[in-house]
Amino acid sequence: MTPITSGGPMHLRSCCLLILALVVASSAQAVEPVPDRAGVPAANDPYRWLERADDPAVQQWIAAQNQHTEALLGATPDGAALGARIKQLATSGTTLSDPVMAGGTLYYMQRVPGQEHAQLMGQAWPDGAARQVLDPEASGLGSMDGFWPSPDGRYLAYGTEEGGNELLTLHVFDRRMGKTLDDQLPWAGGGPTPPGLSWDADGKGFLYVRYAPPASGSEVSLFNASVVHHTVGQPANEDVVAFGEYYSPVAEYALLNSGDARSQTAILAMEGDGGPVDVFMLDAGRFKRVLGHEANARQAAWVGGRLYVTAFKDAPRGKIMAVDGSGRVTTVLAQRDGAIQQVAPLGDGFLVVRSWGPDWWVEHYDAKAKLVRRLPLPAQGIAIETIVSAAGSDKAMLSYRGWTLxxxxxEYHGADGTLRTLLEAKTAADYSAIAIHRVEGISKDGTRIPVTVLAMKGILPNGRRPTILEGYGGFGSPVRAGFVGADLAWLERGGVLAYANTRGGNEFGEDWHAQGQKLHKQNVIDDFHAAAQALVKQGWTDSARLGIFGISDGGLLVGASLVQRPQDYRAAVARVGLYDVPRHEALTANGQYNRNEYGSVSDPVQAKATLAYSPLQHVTAGTVYPAVLLTTGANDTHVGAWQSRKFAAALQAAGKGVPEASRRPVLLLTRLNAGHGGDAPFSQRVNDSVLSLVFFARELGLPEKAL
Incomplete structure (x- = not known):
């Protein structure tokens, strides 16, 4: 965001009034009816004209909204100082990705101060110096999104995307020759179907996920992805389908290679997001199904020549089943305390990552699945991310981070149980003064909801702390500890940050996820409200100083929360959110991939439940809603940008019946060259943080100076 300061305060006021007039005038077009061709009831939806991104009237409306948002936030007192501190914190440290090991080299993405995009680094392990392997941005190939080194480390497949369109093109870098080869493989996943790749044992080719190539002059269809094989050096049009041509229109795949001399390959195939997987293993040149949906399997890893699958049938916290080369299935580890999040090989045994609510830990088991020990990691405030290990080696590398870390x-040594720090990202600020607290909310049905509260040491509940509560609650994705980073700027001024472990994630296992899916989505909204009320009851804040924040499905949570209980929140920020749930399924490819999570409105019972919580359908004229900031990306293939346009227009129209003294701003910012945000440029992510925190500071009364 660029503050508008030229011309003095009178010029700024005139500019804001002019832009606001454009916004209101554009919203007046909302009465135009648009025929419904998607089978979703068209009743009471006067904002369908905003679904047409190529309409000049819509483009003018978007431009007016952007100008209004930037003008209002640019005039925020102390906004420049707060924004400068956020940028200072964000740009002064080094950031690292999770590592990948291949051919004796450790690969990872690293961004140092001054870099817009992270660069791919390689380091001969364990004693080699870190060197830059590749910077696609410098070669004009676009932003890197994913990399996959070959077993011997000679080749490196990597994906690029442009303009936030989220569709990947794969390239092959030859480390021996020091150049990117001519191989260019378009439509390699991205958008609704995530990318995936598995190298052949000889390193001369690989399997990868691909949408069907479109006919000449046509756009690619975001359905019917399959797994194809590419030989390095051959044209993409010679790639051969190896699996999945008729598996499912909403297919997603995870490709797993054993990484040993046998180079076994497994495919975890899913029919959309949020559901169980089918497990396939390569047998005599064909992929054979060895586990179906009935096992309720969710993830897998190769351990000692067998595929260890985490399954949840009759085991809501997860059990581990092993599949051998012949397809025989046996139970290795029965359900225990803690929900299984990850499995990895170690020596002749294995490691298991578990969680219980916000707490994460790692357990070491021997070859007979007997517990050896719990690893000596911090007991609270961290989350485990990646384990780099191999069968036969008693050493493993773990990547983790915490709220203050x-x-x-x-490096974990299985023989004696010791840990040795190998590398940690450097920061220019001191995060040791942050205190971590816990409170608990009681949801409508009596379910207990953990809430993690962060504040500077010495900042105690006084009932008036400006507080931001964040949640997600969907797709089995847990809310877990993540480094505070630039959000320290909020805490330094006496603000509070809180994170709710609502249902819909898998923090407590698969039942916790299922209780927030489909017909039970309202549970997530009630859980979030319980978390908010706990913050008030425990004296951290009150409704006049409480803000709520969410991204994507978390944006849906924020939207539903603010329309269902507007009096309980003072401000709301939602990024790339979902607000018209029935139309999401009807109009976007990803909406059909999301049926496992949201259900389908083609089912009358589900349609009734969906309409009961879908935010757009419950915006009521004359209601005093919280101050709202919505942000979206014009090229988003996950959640259409029209979702934010329609919701913003409805909230703005509802505010016309509110007395001016009580009316609160409803702002929308559309990034025209951006998508869902997962691989956004560094500067965009920083600006998103500035935008959100300046808005919250303006609305919640954050002190202008650090305490």
């Missing part, structure tokens, strides 16, 4: 790599 940037990403850290440690």
């Amino acid at each position: 940037p990403r850290r790599w440690v």
Whole structure:
């Protein structure tokens, strides 16, 4: 965001009034009816004209909204100083990705101060010096999104995307020759179907996920992805489908290679997001199904020549089943305390990552699945991210981070149980003064909801702390500890940050996820409200100083929360959120991939439940809603940008019946060259943080100076 300061305060006031007039005038077009061709009831939806991104009237409306948002936030007192501190914190440290090991080299993404995009680094392990392997941005190939080194480390497949369109093109870098080869493989996943790749044992080719190539002059269809094989050096049009041509229109795949001399390959195939997987293993040149949906399997890893699958049938916290080369299935580890999040090989045994609410830990088991020990990691305030290990080696590298800890790599020695720090991201600020608290909310049905509260040491509940509560609650994705980073700027001024472990994630296992899916989505909204009320009851804040924040499905949570209980929140920020749930399924490819999570409105019972919580359908004229900031990306293939346009227009129209003294701003910012945000440029992510925190500071009364 660029503050508008030229011309003095009178010029700024005139500019804001002019832009506001444009916004209101554009919203007046909302009465135009648009025929419904998607089978979703068109009743009471006067904002369908805003679904047409190529309409000049819509483009003018978007431009007016952007100008209004930037003008209002640019005039925020102390906004420039707060924004400068956020940028200082964000740009002064080094950031690291999770590592990948291949051919004796450790690969990872690293961004140092001054870099817009992270660069791919390689380091001969364990004693080699870190060197830059590749910077696609410098070659004009676009932003890197994913990399996959070959087993011997000679080749490196990597994905690029442009303009936030989220569709990947794969390239092959030859480390021996020091150049990117001519191989260019378009439509390699991205958008609704995530990318995936598995190298052949000889390193001469690989399997990868691909949408069907479109006919000449046509756009690619975001359905019917399959797994194809590419031989390095051959044209993409010679790639051969190896699996999945008729598996599912909403297919997603995870490709797993054993990484040993046998180079076994497994495919975890999913029919959309949020559901169980089918497990396939390569047998005599064909992929054979060895586990189906009935096992309720969710993830897998190769351990000692067998595929260890985490399954949740009759085991809501997860059990581990092993599949051998012949397809025989046996139970290795029965359900225990803690929900299984990850499995990895170690020596002749294995490691298991578990969680219980906000707490994460790692357990070491021997070859007979007997517990050896729990690893000596911090007991609270961290989350485990990646384990780099191999069968036969009693050493493993773990990547983890915490609220006050940037990403850290440690080496675990299975023989004696010791940990040794290998590498940690450096920061220029002191995060040791942050205190971590816990409170608990009681949801409508009596379910207990953990809430993590962060504040500077010495900042205690006084009932008036400006507080931001964040949640997600969907797709089995847990809310877990993540480094505070630039959000320290909020805490330094006496603000509070809180994170709710609502249902819909898998923090407590698969039942916790299922209780927030489909017909039970309202549970997530009630859980979030319980978390908010706990913050008030425990004296951290009150409704006049409480803000709520969410991204994507978390944006849906924020939207539903603010329309259902507007009196309980003072401000709301939602990024790339979902607000018209029935139309999401009807109009976007990703909406059909999301049926496992949201259900389908083609089912009358589900349609009734969906309409009961879908935010757009419950915006009521004359209601005093919280101050709202919505941000979206014009090229988003996950959640259409029209979702934010329609919701903003409805909230703005509802505010016309509110007395001016009580009316609160409803702002929308559309980034025209951006998508869902997962691989956004560094500067965009920083600006998103500035935008959100300046807005919250303006609305919640954050002190202008650090305490």
